[in-house]
Amino acid sequence: MTDLDPFTDVLDGPMYVVTAASGGERAGCLVGFASQCSMDPPRFTVWLSVANHTYRVARTAEFLTVHLLHRNERALAELFGEETGDRVDKFARVAWRPGEAGSPILEQLSTWFTGRIEGRIEGGDHVGFLLAPVAVCPRAEGPAPRAARLPGATRAGAGPSGLRRRQGERGRGGRVGRETDPPSPVSVGSSHL
Numbered sequence: 001m002t003d004l005d006p007f008t009d010v011l012d013g014p015m016y017v018v019t020a021a022s023g024g025e026r027a028g029c030l031v032g033f034a035s036q037c038s039m040d041p042p043r044f045t046v047w048l049s050v051a052n053h054t055y056r057v058a059r060t061a062e063f064l065t066v067h068l069l070h071r072n073e074r075a076l077a078e079l080f081g082e083e084t085g086d087r088v089d090k091f092a093r094v095a096w097r098p099g100e101a102g103s104p105i106l107e108q109l110s111t112w113f114t115g116r117i118e119g120r121i122e123g124g125d126h127v128g129f130l131l132a133p134v135a136v137c138p139r140a141e142g143p144a145p146r147a148a149r150l151p152g153a154t155r156a157g158a159g160p161s162g163l164r165r166r167q168g169e170r171g172r173g174g175r176v177g178r179e180t181d182p183p184s185p186v187s188v189g190s191s192h193l
């Protein structure tokens with residue numbers, strides 16, 4: 001099997017908090033595997049580890065809400081990326097309100113959309129949830145909030161894992177995070193969602 005690490009080690013995409021509700025249960029986790037995947041119609045896919053509580057709730061949910069993790073939201077990143085809903089109620093520790101069909105919207109993160117789950121894609125140890133947007137946050141006034149990116153999150157260093165994940169860890173399979181700056185990818189900026 002060919003290892004992808006030399007490629008994935010230099011990625012520093014935005015991070016998200018993805019939430020779900022179903023059957024009276026709420027769930028949410030930090031997600032780095034996510035991307036817009038169609039412009040017309042607008043579609044976005046998030047990949048959830050089959051090991052996660054969020055995946056188990058999302059399996060029977062109708063909607064997922066995808067929040068962009070803003071910079072300086074380390075406590076939220078640690079809560080959603082290092083704790084599991086199998087053991088703690090993350091929603092008792094944050095301000096949130098129910099959105100579409102109860103899908104939780106986190107008050108702290110102003111950039112979000114709720115998507116109807118249109119399909120599920122087997123992807124190995126993660127399953128892709130193909131989302132069609134049904135509700136979206138108001139457009140930001142003033143400067144747009146800056147997205148938290150993986151190197152910033154990992155260098156923050158707080159929390160038991162410093163927000164790193166390695167092969168074999170519970171949840172996401174790939175190793176992420178690094179000690180040194182990677183080559184800078186070219187940024188093309190716009191989103192069409």
Ligand SMILES: Cc1cc2nc3c(=O)[nH]c(=O)nc-3n(C[C@H](O)[C@H](O)[C@H](O)COP(=O)(O)O)c2cc1C
Pocket residue numbers: 027028029030031032033034047048049050051052053054055080081082083084085086126150153163164165170171172176
């Ligand atoms: C930097 C980072 C990126 C992550 N990316 C993903 C991801 O793309 N998909 C996923 O399912 N879990 C991802 N995780 C793992 C979950 O956020 C983590 O296992 C969480 O504790 C699961 O919570 P839950 O069991 O309540 O769902 C990531 C964690 C970190 C620290």
